[in-house]
Amino acid sequence: MLRLALCCLSASAELFATPKVVARFGKQNPARYFGIVEYNSSLIVYARTGHYPHADPNPRTLVWENCDHNLESDGTRCISRARTRLAPWPSSLAHNAAIYVKEGRLYVVGGLWGPGTKKRGLERRGPFATVDELLASEEGAVLVQGDHEGCVDRRPRQRGACEFDGKVSVVDGKLYARANLVRRNASNDMFGGRHVQVLRFEPSIQPFELISVRDYRSVGAPPVSGDNVYFAVVLRNPVAKGYIMLAPVVREEPTRKAFIGMAFSCDGVHFSSLISVLESTPASYGRGTDQPVDGLVVRGPNAYFYVHRDVPGVRAEEIYKSRLVRYTVPLADLKAASERRLDCAPVPRPPLDFDACWLACLKRARARGDTRRGGFLDTCLEPCYPPPGDECRSLRGTYGIVLGKSWGLAVDSAAVQARWAALSCDELVGDGVANKWRA
Numbered sequence: 001m002l003r004l005a006l007c008c009l010s011a012s013a014e015l016f017a018t019p020k021v022v023a024r025f026g027k028q029n030p031a032r033y034f035g036i037v038e039y040n041s042s043l044i045v046y047a048r049t050g051h052y053p054h055a056d057p058n059p060r061t062l063v064w065e066n067c068d069h070n071l072e073s074d075g076t077r078c079i080s081r082a083r084t085r086l087a088p089w090p091s092s093l094a095h096n097a098a099i100y101v102k103e104g105r106l107y108v109v110g111g112l113w114g115p116g117t118k119k120r121g122l123e124r125r126g127p128f129a130t131v132d133e134l135l136a137s138e139e140g141a142v143l144v145q146g147d148h149e150g151c152v153d154r155r156p157r158q159r160g161a162c163e164f165d166g167k168v169s170v171v172d173g174k175l176y177a178r179a180n181l182v183r184r185n186a187s188n189d190m191f192g193g194r195h196v197q198v199l200r201f202e203p204s205i206q207p208f209e210l211i212s213v214r215d216y217r218s219v220g221a222p223p224v225s226g227d228n229v230y231f232a233v234v235l236r237n238p239v240a241k242g243y244i245m246l247a248p249v250v251r252e253e254p255t256r257k258a259f260i261g262m263a264f265s266c267d268g269v270h271f272s273s274l275i276s277v278l279e280s281t282p283a284s285y286g287r288g289t290d291q292p293v294d295g296l297v298v299r300g301p302n303a304y305f306y307v308h309r310d311v312p313g314v315r316a317e318e319i320y321k322s323r324l325v326r327y328t329v330p331l332a333d334l335k336a337a338s339e340r341r342l343d344c345a346p347v348p349r350p351p352l353d354f355d356a357c358w359l360a361c362l363k364r365a366r367a368r369g370d371t372r373r374g375g376f377l378d379t380c381l382e383p384c385y386p387p388p389g390d391e392c393r394s395l396r397g398t399y400g401i402v403l404g405k406s407w408g409l410a411v412d413s414a415a416v417q418a419r420w421a422a423l424s425c426d427e428l429v430g431d432g433v434a435n436k437w438r439a
Contacts, residue, residue, distance in 0.1 A: 173202030226252025
């Protein structure tokens with residue numbers, strides 16, 4: 001953990017530099033989930049709006065056209081009330097919508113899955129030649145519903161089906177949506193288990209697959225309730241093979257922290273370790289105060305990344321500071337960072353695969369008609385965890401626990417100490433005698 005933290009601090013200064021505020025938002029403006037799309041030699045900016053402060057319920061999509069990389073148009077602010085266009089899309093689509101370009105045409109994809117006729121699942125609209133056509137679009141074809149193969153949402157209210165809450169990102173026929181890996185349980189003051197899953201929908205629709213991130217969540221690993229990747233934007237890397245991921249990350253253990261993380265991937269599924277390119281503030285419900293904008297812009301020798309700072313409603317102290325900030329990254333530096341971290345070697349699945357175990361159990365539950373509100377969750381979850389001895393050894397290594405002497409980095413974590421006791425780790429990895437712990 002310490003090695004990763006030191007890496008992240010140096011990479012932050014190395015990559016994201018020269019911040020420039022390119023848009024400010026007034027009081028009572030709930031806009032969030034921003035995206036930027038390059039189309040016909042200019043930029044389209046979009047965002048979600050709705051009731052203050054969370055842009056929910058009844059979200060809507062805002063669109064601004066003909067912007068440059070300074071988010072200006074003809075020398076004036078591009079994001080302004082006078083230039084705002086409102087998409088008359090249903091709230092389900094607007095909740096997590098992503099606008100993207102394929103073969104010179106505009107598309108939008110998004111949508112929720114749930115009870116009733118309005119939450120139809122992820123739908124796609126397009127192709128469109130103009131923004132006018134995009135905004136006037138009718139109901140689109142459904143790509144997948146919440147019970148699509150491989151989709152992971154373990155909250156009891158979802159009964160094993162995905163809601164697709166959280167922003168969607170699309171690149172090269174791949175769609176990135178939220179996965180909820182754990183029950184939403186605040187008993188240990190650690191909300192979350194939010195993660196990211198990818199759906200390949202072109203040229204044909206494939207099962208969902210959870211992404212892996214080196215040194216964060218490996219393939220088939222059990223979830224950690226205090227780890228949150230709130231959503232991910234995944235972009236084509238302009239200077240190296242594969243993709244760049246940007247994500248708002250919160251880690252509750254061993255030390256609570258939040259940051260905008262960047263990672264690199266050859267296939268868009270298996271990502272490198274996270275670089276902290278921007279420190280954030282951990283706030284309510286496993287969220288950080290800042291969120292990356294879905295898109296990057298290349299002009300001359302530089303790539304421009306954008307971050308929504310102090311998202312409204314996340315932290316009470318920051319509700320009037322919402323703004324978009326542009327960061328300049330020289331392409332040479334981005335290329336060097338990519339090449340240092342890219343690893344295109346195949347990533348094997350482990351012998352004890354928590355994700356495969358869960359999905360197999362979920363399939364059996366559906367086959368027998370078990371749709372109890374979370375009734376099958378514990379039946380499926382507990383047997384899928386690694387043997388208790390393995391988990392004890394993992395806790396010991398992660399937090400530097402010294403048997404009988406020190407809790408290490410878990411000294412202030414009641415959750416880790418309670419889990420250690422529940423697993424009887426003293427007996428499993430100690431000398432069989434209950435240890436007396438000290439700070």
